[in-house]
Amino acid sequence: MxxxxxxxxxxxxxxxxxxxxxxxxxxxxxxxxxxxxxxxxxxxxxxxxxxxxxxxxxxxxxxxxxxxxxxxxxxxxxxxRAVVFQDHSLLPWLTVEENVALAVSKTAQGKSRNEQRDWVMHNLELVQMAHAAKKRPGEISGGMKQRVGIARAIAMQPxxxxxxxxxxxxxxxxxxxxxxxxxxxxxxxxxxxxxxxxxxxxxxxxxxxxxxxxxxxxxxxxxxxxxxxxxxxxxxxxxxxxxxxxxxxxxxxxxxxxxxxxxxxx
Structure with a gap:
């Protein structure tokens, strides 16, 4: 074969x-x-x-x-297979943390709510965005939005x-x-x-x-x-x-x- x-x-x-x-x-x-x-x-x-x-x-x-x-x-x-586009595609009504959490919830595989939150924060820390977890996309720069997009993608463990x-x-x-x-x-x-x-x-x-x-x-x-x-x-x-x-x-x-x-x- x-x-x-x-x-x-x-x-x-x-x-x-x-x-x-x-x-x-x-x-x-x-x-x-x-x-x-x-x-x-x-x-x-x-x-x-x-x-x-x-x-x-x-x-x-x-x-x-x-x-x-x-x-x-x-x-x-x-x-x-997670995709990071040129347009970050973040949902404007959700916070940075919530945008990443939305992706994590679909691939949680038995994680508790606290474990999911810890995982979200871990991935935001990897892209140096944990400090902005409670901000919405409209409150951060384009580069920061793209960092969040990357965090969202890798949080899915593709x-x-x-x-x-x-x-x-x-x-x-x-x-x-x-x-x-x-x-x-x-x-x-x-x-x-x-x-x-x-x-x-x-x-x-x-x-x-x-x-x-x-x-x-x-x-x-x-x-x-x-x-x-x-x-x-x-x-x-x-x-x-x-x-x-x-x-x-x-x-x-x-x-x-x-x-x-x-x-x-x-």
Whole structure:
């Protein structure tokens, strides 16, 4: 019997109906991610990154192909895959604590009310937001809201954490602070993460692998680059390493040259 990776995408093709016929967003994508790996998806707008992420989340059903998570077929949304979107999607009438508690209550698995509250606070502490537990989203900054969104996702103890450009709407300093939070969480929790980004430096800093997509339609994986940087990572300790510069150069080369000719990226 074939030994699959922890998260295995096999021959994933996604087509959407249009007035002029089917539009092929993804064509025969194969991707294997091991448990505990952090993988970044990068590519130009319209290359199918979100379509691929949504397929793993169970929000899109592949036209062809199968997705396996720990040997089980994924064909619908589930709490074993938590998604952090660019928009934090917090409920404005609930406090920070209540927003996280809402997710925890759906995955509590026999925890008492006190145990659930302790778990909520533990995850808020991980993202340095316990001090704002009683505040509502309208009373905190955009970066703080996104921290709460991350806390809500990891509080569900998902087998895979999916992140769709989670820092794209933030200013540079806030973005850097949240990248540090994610690196710290990765070091502590060893989560399996699939993240979409448009930021080359972010991809290199956070990831074990950077998966580069060719331009759509019928997008495929053009290159799968291993990032050979030690963990745990510190921003200042890795940016001057030759491996950082090499990975950054490889990605920029792909995005600005190879994507222009699909045959070079095959």
């Amino acid at each position: 074939k030994q699959r990776s922890y998260l295995a995408l096999e021959g994933i093709t996604v087509e959407f109906p249009t007035k002029s016929g089917p539009f092929c967003a993804l064509d025969k994508v194969d991707l294997n991610i091991e448990k505990g790996q952090f993988v970044a998806l990068i590519g130009h707008s319209g290359c199918g990154k979100s379509t691929l992420l949504n397929a793993v989340a169970g929000l899109n059903t592949p036209t062809k192909g199968v997705i396996f998570l720990d040997g089980e077929v994924i064909d619908r949304p589930g709490p074993d 087998r895979v954490l999916l992140m769709d450009e989670p820092f794209g709407a933030l200013d540079a300093l806030t973005r850097a602070a949240l990248q540090d939070v994610v690196m710290d969480l990765q070091a502590r929790l060893n989560n399996t993460v699939l993240m979409i980004t448009h930021d080359v430096d972010e991809a290199v800093l956070l990831s074990d692998r950077v998966v580069m997509m060719t331009n759509g339609p019928a997008a495929r994986i053009g290159q799968d680059l291993a990032v050979d940087l030690p963990r745990p990572r510190g921003r200042l300790s890795v940016i001057d390493l030759p491996a950082y510069a090499d990975a950054r150069s490889e990605i920029i080369h792909f995005l600005h040259e190879r994507y222009r000719n699909p045959s070079l990226a095959a």
